[in-house]
Amino acid sequence: MAQFSDITSRLEEQAIELPSWAFGNSGTRFKVFGTPGTPRTPEEKIADAAQVHKYTALSPSVALHIPWDKVEDYSALRSFANGHGVELGTVNSNTFQDDDYKFGSLTHMDPTIRRKAIDHHLECIDIMDQTGSRDLKIWLADGSNYPGQADLRGRQDRLAESLRTIYERLGDEQRMVLEYKFFEPAFYHMDVPDWGTSYAQVAALGERALVCLDTGHHAPGTNIEFIVMQLLRLGKLGSFDFNSRFYADDDLIVGAADPFQLFRILFEVIRGGGYGTDSGVAFMLDQCHNVEDKIPGQMRSVLNVQEMTARALLVDTGALTVAQDAGDVLGANGILMDAFYTDVRTDLAAWRESRGLPADPMAAYAASGYQQKIAEDRVGGVQAGWGA
Amino acid sequence: MAQFSDITSRLEEQAIELPSWAFGNSGTRFKVFGTPGTPRTPEEKIADAAQVHKYTALSPSVALHIPWDKVEDYSALRSFANGHGVELGTVNSNTFQDDDYKFGSLTHMDPTIRRKAIDHHLECIDIMDQTGSRDLKIWLADGSNYPGQADLRGRQDRLAESLRTIYERLGDEQRMVLEYKFFEPAFYHMDVPDWGTSYAQVAALGERALVCLDTGHHAPGTNIEFIVMQLLRLGKLGSFDFNSRFYADDDLIVGAADPFQLFRILFEVIRGGGYGTDSGVAFMLDQCHNVEDKIPGQMRSVLNVQEMTARALLVDTGALTVAQDAGDVLGANGILMDAFYTDVRTDLAAWRESRGLPADPMAAYAASGYQQKIAEDRVGGVQAGWGA
């Protein structure tokens, strides 16, 4: 097995984008709990995100969600972010909270509404031009609840046409990533339910259209690392939305439900060339902190990804190949597990300190008083959430 | 196979309680769509529910949800309902929308909050005394999102104690039904996740504590009719919450996702003595009409239950037993399928007319102008939904 010192240069390459909305309130259809200190503005969300980066050096950018993060002046927002030590990242569109989209957006049977949805994406690209963002991320809530309600095929064809229009507007350095999701909010069919559909749609567009893989958007039992491998092999893995789940799209802290699965995913990412500054694969979180504190929740998340990345980097790939080729099932499995079971936390803490970071970022944040300060300061206004 | 004329007296026994909240707005965590005509008050919900009964004669009662249906004077509400031709039915408690219940209600680690949740249930029983309701239905959102967050065992013991206190307050003619749910809103553990837990809890209380089976609250692949059979066998099936699902707790129109499953469930209900006026098993709907019209949605639902009940009543049980005992797999299956595939709609329409009901309740309702009227009349105010 590799030594920890062998992998620190690779670990330095790690960057995990934070979603601005993770700092706002979220919940289930039953209840959204509010908490003291929740941001009221895009700026406050960015300020909170910057705290995560400050203590971990793992999250140098923040993803925006339009219209939740709409501002008058995106250059000013960018400067604000930079002033807090972070960049603005992926721009996420939203076509699921307008009454017009009750029966779809880019797939809608009515060309007027379809055009409205397309225009929203073009506006997002306008914003990307100002924020310097590379990626436009499209997650579609489009689908239907009852058999017969919608014409599956017509919707797929309209989706292709809509995406084409948006794709053509992208700048040369910009990309589109199309997310897929097994179910929710639609319960009979989703228009982009699986990686195959996302792949078929983006493959028809061109090189700068890619797939976004959200780790919570699969059927029970799906081997996610296999999809990671396949998309990397096909050259079409654009980005990750990390989170974890026990049942559906639970949006829990990444690594919380099944740390071994996260390890396996990261192993395949590395195996397939999807890790590191040159890879073109964006790591992002997409989570909901319904009952836990949001800033430490994000911190825990990026640390989980880092810890599992370190374990995955430690795998003795040479020995693994030998065992695999020999049909040594227990040997090969043992080599993988050896890395997974290695407790890298002490080494990571020391390495963090060597870089001027706190050994224990969560403790350092807790001791900083930031949480108390925002709880006291952020009085009045409307707390950010999915509806604002 | 039986003739339709043989089963009409059994069909007359059918009663399916409607949930008041089905007439308010509902949706997913992503969006709740409003619609013209949505009720603003408990009275308007009851008036809408009465429409379903008027055209189908299938839904003589309406379930209330406290606090959503809180009024000053429940006797007046009862009179209002009676004036519209329906009764008030089951009272549903709610311990999932108060900030105090973030970490549980009847299971909460803090005795103060536990007491508050118990008191809420006692208040519900007070209301039952006024509405003449027989059943108190308890669905608990209690659970946790992360391993370690909660002490599973301690919560179960506290649940037992809380239920005991509530049970002891019930009148001699009143019952408690405890609903179970696989997941949501909690994602790591639910305190009452399966029929076994609900059964073990109510069995410890006494005869008037029973299980409520919601058809959408099971793991993928679960054989629900088996649970129906088992609970009837154990004498502990109190009531049904009918709806249907493709994935999670989708709360779609009952029978919409898998009509054959609904047929099988109803067959086991009848087989086990759970059908009819003497059975003690309450039939209720618990659905969300997120994208379809609410009153016709409820109408479609009770008609679906009726149609599948008719098919289930048609099964030639004598021939079935002979085939089963002979190990004639295809024969026995064929006898069941024969009833399922029989199109009872024409017979039902004729029978409906013979009872002074419209042959096609949905068309009759559509032609009545009621929907247009409420859309015009119900202007202003706050549309009812899960938060109101």
Added chain:
Amino acid sequence: MAQFSDITSRLEEQAIELPSWAFGNSGTRFKVFGTPGTPRTPEEKIADAAQVHKYTALSPSVALHIPWDKVEDYSALRSFANGHGVELGTVNSNTFQDDDYKFGSLTHMDPTIRRKAIDHHLECIDIMDQTGSRDLKIWLADGSNYPGQADLRGRQDRLAESLRTIYERLGDEQRMVLEYKFFEPAFYHMDVPDWGTSYAQVAALGERALVCLDTGHHAPGTNIEFIVMQLLRLGKLGSFDFNSRFYADDDLIVGAADPFQLFRILFEVIRGGGYGTDSGVAFMLDQCHNVEDKIPGQMRSVLNVQEMTARALLVDTGALTVAQDAGDVLGANGILMDAFYTDVRTDLAAWRESRGLPADPMAAYAASGYQQKIAEDRVGGVQAGWGA
């Protein structure tokens, strides 16, 4: 809704290929039950399959499985089949019952074993040349049971190379169909686990490489008709393996577990141009009759497909489009359900009789004495099964 008389010409186009192995014994890992009359030779399997066609006129061809159906003289086998009124159809390869394939076949790390597996497929094509078969069906059991056991990516690349070699051997009128399967017999990863992988692999080969969709090979909750739609849209749906399931790959009689799902699948097949003599989509069964009689089991299966096809053909597609475009959820769903709930059995029986077929094929077969005859005649020898 259409009238039955409108759809009979379409129904005449229906052809459902039977698998020779369905007439042999099958079971679970726990037990394979034998039954009197089970075929001992490929000829006896074909004779049994011909019985299904004789009474239903629905199954004019029989799929072979190599090596289970290996014979000295395939021309003679073809003549034998023709003499019994059926053709030889798809040839299925088998790379899962030789000790050499313990760790894979077309994906194996050892080039010698890979070559052996390729050669087996080339032999299958040789057989196809003699049987006049159009399709080579490849289902791979390749996969691994433990994380780390295998190099997912290397196997995928080797699969591509192996398939290329096989594809190049195909005649101009021959096709390759690549089946996917979610899990079993491998439990950690399958090398072709989903439609996306099969699609990506065959798309890389050429026009005559297509996807085979087995209705039992998906994750729980998967919307199969969506995949049907998508593959038809992409021009890559080659064939169906019909069966049904409650849990895993149960291989039950098609339509037995969820007849409404079968209806929806057939509706999308028709919607997407996948139905009928010109479509290029092959309908096949792939089932196991573990506890029920085999010949009547196959008969029940093709009749189920026919009945659901009839219902799907009855859908009033014009009205459906109007309702869909109007956002009339209940109306559109109602139009679909209307066709599903229509009992076509009487019409089908009459139509069958008008074509010189028995009204009730299963009763006619039972009365024919064939089952008793084979039970008496087929004494000695080794009953066919998956191992022979």
Added chain:
Amino acid sequence: MAQFSDITSRLEEQAIELPSWAFGNSGTRFKVFGTPGTPRTPEEKIADAAQVHKYTALSPSVALHIPWDKVEDYSALRSFANGHGVELGTVNSNTFQDDDYKFGSLTHMDPTIRRKAIDHHLECIDIMDQTGSRDLKIWLADGSNYPGQADLRGRQDRLAESLRTIYERLGDEQRMVLEYKFFEPAFYHMDVPDWGTSYAQVAALGERALVCLDTGHHAPGTNIEFIVMQLLRLGKLGSFDFNSRFYADDDLIVGAADPFQLFRILFEVIRGGGYGTDSGVAFMLDQCHNVEDKIPGQMRSVLNVQEMTARALLVDTGALTVAQDAGDVLGANGILMDAFYTDVRTDLAAWRESRGLPADPMAAYAASGYQQKIAEDRVGGVQAGWGA
């Protein structure tokens, strides 16, 4: 967090029973691969099992399966086992491999076959008297494949009666454990599909009837540790069948698919008093080594259980309770994860050596030459498997 030295006395209490059949061949319905050295007799299986105990001191007993392990003289078999340093443990009945049981055993509609199945269990108790076994384990394959095939309720009642007869034959020191399973080999319904059914059945019998929990026998997404908690709370957890799964009842090495789940299960076992010599809860493996070596596979399994038990014992339960009571979600989760992420392998190796065991049992076994020896010696005869 506790220190490793604090938990060694608890670790000494660990005993994990090995199944004799794990040393024979197993596979899927598609193929059973044979391997050199596979035992041909019960004695050879016991000898192999003794190897696992020799190197780990974790598996002092071997479960038998009747009739697979039938011998003339059970006293002699017991002496043989003792001579190899192990005891004979649980006796498993088998009612799934006789043609008579095609439609059930203890639930069969025919009283003759039911009696035969009961008698088989009485014979198993006779054997237990001779082997000194405490537990009779009943796993029923009984169920049906098609709706209508069987009368669910009648079967349940017959099951109760059959179990009563068997229970009454048990000696005062003997127990019955009833295993449940979600599906397979039956695909529509299993007669004991869930813990609730097993619990209801054994609760009706008496104190010495308990539930057996097989970790692979649940629906996707089931929270197994919750069931562990509940059964311990109800005083009805009799034993574990440990293994792991990605999809169905894969019977993989315990801890291989989801080590964190195994950790959580063991944490609840300890929390609920189910761990240790006084607990009355039996730990057993029930696995299939289809592609990996059997003896090292079993060794890996008991070591996995030991490693996760050590981690679970390390949890700082005092701090955990404080965090839970304070609603500190991230804190409480962190305390649990802290123990899970602790690499106990070095400490375990040192402790092993201090007890005269090899630091690395798997390496020691591999170096011992035993595998080569049995491969050479065990020539001829019939390798043991599920059919022998």
